[in-house]
Amino acid sequence: MRFTRTRHRLLLLVVVALTAFAACGSSGGGSTAGQASGRPVSGGSLTFATDTEPINFDIHVSPQDVTALIQRNVFDSLVYQDSKGAFHPWLAESWETAPDLRSYTFHLRTGVRFSDGTAFDAEAVKLNFEHVVAKTTKSQFAASLLGPYTGTEVIDPTTVKVSFSQPFAPFLQAASTAYLGFYSPKALAENAGKLSAGGPVDVGTGPFLFSSYTKGQSVVLTRNPAYAWAPKGAGHSGPAYLDRLTIRFLRENSVRVGALNSGQIDVAGSLPPANVKAVEANRSLQVLRRDASGGNYNIYPNTTRGPLTDERVRKALQQGINIDQNVRTVYFGQYKRAWSPVGALTPSYNPALVGTWPYDAAKANRLLDEAGWTGRDAGGYRTKDGKRLSLRWPIVPSLVREQRDILGQAIQEDLHKIGVEIVRPSLDAGTYIDAIYSGDYDLLDLSWARFEPDVLRLAFHSKSTAANGGQNASYFNDPDVDRWTVTGEGTFDTSVRNDVYAKTQQRVIERAAVIPVYTPSYIVGAASYVRDLTFDTNAWPRFYDVWRDKK
Amino acid sequence: MRTVDASPRVLAVRAAGARRRLADVPVPVLVAAVVLAVAVVVVLAPGLVAGSPTRTDPVQALRGPSWKHLFGTDQLGRDTFSRVAYGARPSLLLGCGATAVSVAGGVLLGLAAGFSGRVGDQVLMRVTDMVLALPPLLVALVVIAVLGSGTVNVLVAIGVAFVPPYARMVRAEVMLVRRSGYVEAAVGLGLRRRVLVVRHVLPNALGPLLVLATVGFGTSLIYASSLSFLGLGTRPPAPEWGAMLSESRDFLSSAWWIGLFPGLAVTTAVVAINVVGRHLQATFTGRTRR
Numbered sequence: 001m002r003f004t005r006t007r008h009r010l011l012l013l014v015v016v017a018l019t020a021f022a023a024c025g026s027s028g029g030g031s032t033a034g035q036a037s038g039r040p041v042s043g044g045s046l047t048f049a050t051d052t053e054p055i056n057f058d059i060h061v062s063p064q065d066v067t068a069l070i071q072r073n074v075f076d077s078l079v080y081q082d083s084k085g086a087f088h089p090w091l092a093e094s095w096e097t098a099p100d101l102r103s104y105t106f107h108l109r110t111g112v113r114f115s116d117g118t119a120f121d122a123e124a125v126k127l128n129f130e131h132v133v134a135k136t137t138k139s140q141f142a143a144s145l146l147g148p149y150t151g152t153e154v155i156d157p158t159t160v161k162v163s164f165s166q167p168f169a170p171f172l173q174a175a176s177t178a179y180l181g182f183y184s185p186k187a188l189a190e191n192a193g194k195l196s197a198g199g200p201v202d203v204g205t206g207p208f209l210f211s212s213y214t215k216g217q218s219v220v221l222t223r224n225p226a227y228a229w230a231p232k233g234a235g236h237s238g239p240a241y242l243d244r245l246t247i248r249f250l251r252e253n254s255v256r257v258g259a260l261n262s263g264q265i266d267v268a269g270s271l272p273p274a275n276v277k278a279v280e281a282n283r284s285l286q287v288l289r290r291d292a293s294g295g296n297y298n299i300y301p302n303t304t305r306g307p308l309t310d311e312r313v314r315k316a317l318q319q320g321i322n323i324d325q326n327v328r329t330v331y332f333g334q335y336k337r338a339w340s341p342v343g344a345l346t347p348s349y350n351p352a353l354v355g356t357w358p359y360d361a362a363k364a365n366r367l368l369d370e371a372g373w374t375g376r377d378a379g380g381y382r383t384k385d386g387k388r389l390s391l392r393w394p395i396v397p398s399l400v401r402e403q404r405d406i407l408g409q410a411i412q413e414d415l416h417k418i419g420v421e422i423v424r425p426s427l428d429a430g431t432y433i434d435a436i437y438s439g440d441y442d443l444l445d446l447s448w449a450r451f452e453p454d455v456l457r458l459a460f461h462s463k464s465t466a467a468n469g470g471q472n473a474s475y476f477n478d479p480d481v482d483r484w485t486v487t488g489e490g491t492f493d494t495s496v497r498n499d500v501y502a503k504t505q506q507r508v509i510e511r512a513a514v515i516p517v518y519t520p521s522y523i524v525g526a527a528s529y530v531r532d533l534t535f536d537t538n539a540w541p542r543f544y545d546v547w548r549d550k551k
Numbered sequence: 552m553r554t555v556d557a558s559p560r561v562l563a564v565r566a567a568g569a570r571r572r573l574a575d576v577p578v579p580v581l582v583a584a585v586v587l588a589v590a591v592v593v594v595l596a597p598g599l600v601a602g603s604p605t606r607t608d609p610v611q612a613l614r615g616p617s618w619k620h621l622f623g624t625d626q627l628g629r630d631t632f633s634r635v636a637y638g639a640r641p642s643l644l645l646g647c648g649a650t651a652v653s654v655a656g657g658v659l660l661g662l663a664a665g666f667s668g669r670v671g672d673q674v675l676m677r678v679t680d681m682v683l684a685l686p687p688l689l690v691a692l693v694v695i696a697v698l699g700s701g702t703v704n705v706l707v708a709i710g711v712a713f714v715p716p717y718a719r720m721v722r723a724e725v726m727l728v729r730r731s732g733y734v735e736a737a738v739g740l741g742l743r744r745r746v747l748v749v750r751h752v753l754p755n756a757l758g759p760l761l762v763l764a765t766v767g768f769g770t771s772l773i774y775a776s777s778l779s780f781l782g783l784g785t786r787p788p789a790p791e792w793g794a795m796l797s798e799s800r801d802f803l804s805s806a807w808w809i810g811l812f813p814g815l816a817v818t819t820a821v822v823a824i825n826v827v828g829r830h831l832q833a834t835f836t837g838r839t840r841r
Contacts, residue, residue, distance in 0.1 A: 253801050274626075274801050322609075329609035330626060397700070397782025403626075406798065409788040410627050413607040424786060426700045 045244035053249040057198035063141030068178040075181025075204035080231030090231035101167035114184035122160040145174035167490040207240040235545035273334035290535040293346035294449035300473035314512035320364030338516035348501035382419035391442035451537035457485035604637040623808035634790035645775035652710020657717020665725025687712035724756040758835040765828035
């Protein structure tokens with residue numbers, strides 16, 4: 001039973017990693033809509049269109065990005081992480097971390113009320129975390145954010161202590177996500193089974209109330225007039241400016257862009273790179289963006305199987321693909337090519353890797369010759385002992401997004417030029433998961449973003465394989481990397497973290513355990529009157545500060 | 552009495568005749584030309600087209616039609632003309648193969664139903680009715696879910712989805728032939744069932760079967776393209792019309808040529824084949840009437 005559950009969870013994780021933009025980006029850069037012209041005005045409604053629809057609205061269960069994106073407006077967290085990664089008080093006014101990083105004590109803000117009138121207190125924190133980890137909740141993501149959680153202790157109504165069985169530095173970041181937001185204990189008690197369906201039963205403390213959900217159509221959120229506990233670091237305090245926020249589900253790219261152009265929606269999420277130029281050229285529209293952080297879109301060679309056990313062959317792949325040109329062409333210059341397995345906005349990103357492994361077909365050919373793949377067959381592919389250099393890279397058509405199938409064809413063609421055959425069997429999601437479990441692939445592509453360099457442990461620690469609920473798709477095994485990533489997980493010391501994570505990034509590139517391709521970017525098209533639309537560290541738009549400038 | 556000839560009825564008949572002649576003359580020629588052109592492309596694609604359909608050239612991406620690239624280039628700089636030309640093969644192969652599967656399945660099932668007596672007939676035909684009630688695309692998707700995707704599986708899936716119409720038609724033909732006087736006489740004289748099937752049933756069924764198969768071929772082609780559009784057919788980067796259409800979706804406003812030409816190819820092929828089917832139908836029903 002346990003096996004099945006883990007499998008199930010992995011399936012969902014993979015689906016999420018593939019379909020949704022998992023996680024996190026952050027940073028910086030020009031994410032404020034409009035030039036701060038004038039003072040914000042309250043009122044009006046806004047329609048935002050997204051390309052995915054939540055399968056499950058329960059933040060404690062769903063691993064989907066879109067669930068968190070929507071529910072962020074309905075649920076608050078203990079702490080707030082600003083776009084630079086710093087933590088600020090939110091529902092917790094202050095907190096202390098035990099020296100051994102095994103427990104965190106939070107002092108809660110007073111006067112916070114859920115929209116059903118009940119008070120937010122230490123007991124609510126305890127009940128919510130217990131709900132997350134309860135077996136019956138079947139959490140697919142939130143429970144993993146709590147990591148080695150052992151329990152929550154109510155010290156007094158405004159003080160609560162969360163404990164872990166081992167040092168757990170990533171907890172503050174986890175506690176800032178919408179996945180660890182707080183339901184009203186009354187809602188948890190009365191409607192635990194209905195939370196996943198969305199609607200008014202999803203009662204939180206957030207700036208908006210969940211008014212209605214029409215499947216296949218839209219979610220309607222209305223302003224919470226009593227809201228007075230905005231996080232420090234937000235653009236304003238008090239209730240949200242918008243009376244109403246409608247989230248529409250428009251899956252087809254051309255439809256979403258068309259709706260934006262014709263004014264049927266005010267903001268279009270996941271703007272396709274092909275349309276960015278046209279939207280930028282339109283004076284009544286604007287483009288806003290933020291790069292993701294955490295795991296880039298990377299290709300992972302299976303280091304335990306066939307030709308790719310040879311590091312030289314992996315190196316040849318790494319430098320035999322013209323990543324610069326392919327990424328520029330397929331994404332119209334809108335996404336950045338990647339040099340490290342993690343995005344440039346991720347804390348402890350190693351900028352020294354930039355330019356260290358450029359496209360070099362001659363070198364790739366030389367490496368393949370050295371590795372003994374010197375023969376050539378009728379198809380122009382390399383052979384060794386009569387066997388063709390052929391690699392299996394499965395694809396799930398229904399989960400393809402961001403033109404990754406097209407990018408894959410460009411990569412296929414580049415590798416063809418150096419005599420490597422790439423075979424891309426199309427699988428359904430279930431078969432794909434089986435392939436991941438059994439390691440029945442030579443290459444696998446994933447993006448897994450989170451505003452945390454701990455993704456490196458998830459992706460490269462030798463114990464972090466699929467069977468253990470991890471994502472080490474390369475089956476990479478390097479004792480140094482194991483040691484470094486565990487050190488990073490157990491400390492807050494920035495210099496130590498920078499050091500171990502920089503070394504990890506360099507090592508996995510040197511040993512060609514990964515071929516970083518590009519850093520996904522969340523690009524939003526919006527009408528020019530939409531003001532103060534910003535992004536959180538997950539690169540998801542935030543609507544609390546947004547207002548309409550009708551000038 | 553010449554004036555009698557000009558009665559409205561006679562005029563109408565004449566007009567119809569004239570229309571018929573008018574329609575008869577150019578259409579087969581036109582259609583034959585189209586079908587021939589498609590056939591030439593299918594057979595000779597590698598010789599006709601200089602560029603490889605899979606060779607990428609990112610610098611030349613999304614260029615409009617020109618002398619160098621008649622149909623322009625796609626988002627990876629591949630020549631759309633050579634992709635449409637090479638794409639004809641898998642597309643038509645899927646259409647032909649799927650129709651062959653349907654015809655074979657339909658003939659077997661129809662014969663079985665026609666000859667298996669009251670109970671067997673009822674069972675087989677009610678099952679056929681049930682399958683007929685489901686949308687063919689749904690049946691095809693179920694088959695693919697079981698078999699997995701890929702060209703051959705898509706071919707089988709569409710073939711299976713379209714078995715029922717053929718089965719019904721063959722069964723009807725069996726019933727008709729079995730009850731005709733000459734066959735009853737022949738059976739009375741000791742004609743064996745095998746001979747009955749080969750000499751009498753199948754030749755009689757051939758005409759309608761051919762008509763249905765021609766029309767069915769066009770339909771199969773559309774379904775094959777639809778499944779490829781959904782990413783279930785031919786494996787990229789090999790070109791296929793439906794898959795090309797799918798890839799062009801995001802460029803409808805910025806690069807119309809990526810989608811227009813494969814779309815035109817599917818449309819032309821299907822229309823041409825359907826016109827052939829209609830003509831065959833006219834010919835066969837004409838013969839029956841005579």
